[in-house]
Amino acid sequence: MITLSKVSKWYPNFQVLKNCSTHIEKGEVVVVCGPSGSGKSTLIKCVNGLEPFQEGSITVAGISVNDPKTDLPKLRARIGMVFQHFELFPHLTVMRNLELAQIKVLGRKQGEAAAKGMRLLDRVGLSAHARKYPGELSGGQQQRVAIARALAMDPIAMLFDEPTSALDPEMINEVLDVMVALAKEGMTMMVVTHEMGFARRVAHRVVFMDRGEIVEDAPTAEFFGKPRSERAQLFLSKILQH
Amino acid sequence: MFADFDFEVIVRSLPYLFYDGMTFTLMLTALATCGGIFFGTLLAMMRLSGFAPLSLPAASYVNLMRSVPLVLVIFWFYFLVPFIGQWVTGASQPIQVGAFVSSLVTFTLFEAAYFAEIMRAGIQSIPRGQVGAAQALGMTYLQTMGYIVLPQAFRNMLPVLLTQTIVLFQDTSLVYVLSITDFLGAASKIAQRDGRLVEMYLFAALVYFVISFVASLLVRRLQRRVAIIR
Numbered sequence: 001m002i003t004l005s006k007v008s009k010w011y012p013n014f015q016v017l018k019n020c021s022t023h024i025e026k027g028e029v030v031v032v033c034g035p036s037g038s039g040k041s042t043l044i045k046c047v048n049g050l051e052p053f054q055e056g057s058i059t060v061a062g063i064s065v066n067d068p069k070t071d072l073p074k075l076r077a078r079i080g081m082v083f084q085h086f087e088l089f090p091h092l093t094v095m096r097n098l099e100l101a102q103i104k105v106l107g108r109k110q111g112e113a114a115a116k117g118m119r120l121l122d123r124v125g126l127s128a129h130a131r132k133y134p135g136e137l138s139g140g141q142q143q144r145v146a147i148a149r150a151l152a153m154d155p156i157a158m159l160f161d162e163p164t165s166a167l168d169p170e171m172i173n174e175v176l177d178v179m180v181a182l183a184k185e186g187m188t189m190m191v192v193t194h195e196m197g198f199a200r201r202v203a204h205r206v207v208f209m210d211r212g213e214i215v216e217d218a219p220t221a222e223f224f225g226k227p228r229s230e231r232a233q234l235f236l237s238k239i240l241q242h
Numbered sequence: 243m244f245a246d247f248d249f250e251v252i253v254r255s256l257p258y259l260f261y262d263g264m265t266f267t268l269m270l271t272a273l274a275t276c277g278g279i280f281f282g283t284l285l286a287m288m289r290l291s292g293f294a295p296l297s298l299p300a301a302s303y304v305n306l307m308r309s310v311p312l313v314l315v316i317f318w319f320y321f322l323v324p325f326i327g328q329w330v331t332g333a334s335q336p337i338q339v340g341a342f343v344s345s346l347v348t349f350t351l352f353e354a355a356y357f358a359e360i361m362r363a364g365i366q367s368i369p370r371g372q373v374g375a376a377q378a379l380g381m382t383y384l385q386t387m388g389y390i391v392l393p394q395a396f397r398n399m400l401p402v403l404l405t406q407t408i409v410l411f412q413d414t415s416l417v418y419v420l421s422i423t424d425f426l427g428a429a430s431k432i433a434q435r436d437g438r439l440v441e442m443y444l445f446a447a448l449v450y451f452v453i454s455f456v457a458s459l460l461v462r463r464l465q466r467r468v469a470i471i472r
Binding site: 045048073077078081085087088089090101106149153 | 378380381
């Protein structure tokens with residue numbers, strides 16, 4: 001479904017991504033973890049072309065992201081993305097946030113988009129808040145709306161960029177619950193997160209990054225059981241000691 | 243101290259001052275504001291495009307307009323617009339456009355430079371993540387601008403845009419150099435005809451003050467109402 005091969009990216013005086021390759025099958029859940037500044041967020045933003053990269057290639061459902069001839073907006077419409085800071089549109093109601101792209105990008109009718117939006121709001125337990133503005137919701141609620149907004153586009157895969165990092169601890173679970181349910185349904189997911197509990201429970205594979213490189217790419221049990229690289233061992237020992 | 247003054251002249255000329263003069267002033271202000279915001283937004287988008295063939299001309303235009311006194315621009319355009327019209331349409335004679343059209347073109351183009359800077363600040367005030375979110379949903383550049391960035395930028399900048407409109411309202415009085423009967427032009431004509439300069443100019447100043455002051459109070463109230471909760 002998603003294939004990255006030898007992706008490298010440079011900022012003017014610094015290489016953020018070094019030869020990153022991995023593959024995500026349809027229905028697979030892959031967690032990307034690693035210390036801050038290791039390039040995880042940059043990597044996931046390359047997958048739908050939000051960040052350009054200089055070398056290598058990425059394909060999603062057989063379509064090249066880095067080919068200049070690719071209709072990127074059209075491809076992005078099929079890939080859901082959830083951001084660290086939610087990025088709901090603050091000038092629109094919750095319902096309008098869910099409808100807008102369905103209508104303007106997919107060309108759905110207003111009624112159809114509203115029905116779909118309502119179903120998804122219901123699914124994330126927020127149908128009572130449809131008429132509110134994002135600023136009136138808590139962080140956890142906003143992130144659940146953001147997930148619903150991405151799902152409203154009927155995506156073939158979902159990208160999560162540190163979806164719980166900006167949340168207060170008591171709100172993390174309500175968001176993770178939605179993500180777990182999604183994974184159980186067989187959604188193809190690439191998740192950048194520090195939530196190792198989530199990784200253990202639902203990820204099929206864990207990709208560990210450090211300093212722009214994919215250091216380890218292993219099935220979940222193997223990654224947590226006996227990581228091969230020293231850097232992954234060090235990272236796990238720091239993150240799991242509590 | 244007002245013994246020698248004749249305030250009757252004001253009462254006598256009220257219909258002329260407001261019906262002829264103020265109507266022109268308000269019409270010019272309203273149309274130039276709409277045009278200025280439209281072209282200013284285009285200029286701001288060009289300038290922020292990161293594409294040199296668009297951003298350089300836009301930046302040069304804005305900087306040029308902001309470095310030249312308005313009175314000069316008014317003069318230039320008054321004398322140039324007929325020739326530009328001739329050049330554009332290929333007519334054999336300079337096209338007479340009249341004082342109103344000439345001043346409307348002038349103010350639109352001049353104010354566009356100021357509105358461009360306001361809109362540029364407004365667009366830049368929208369977090370990059372908003373653009374990313376819109377793009378991730380499959381929106382094109384124009385959709386992202388039209389549905390996500392510009393509506394928020396307008397709301398954030400509304401008080402500043404309106405304050406600039408108040409400045410524009412005062413600036414329109416400069417058209418009197420073209421002998422146009424705007425509010426100040428009308429007051430000036432009465433003042434000269436009846437030899438009541440002090441009375442008329444005092445009254446004109448008072449009217450400009452009251453309108454501008456009340457408008458800025460309204461802007462301040464509006465400011466509190468439109469703020470977007472984040």
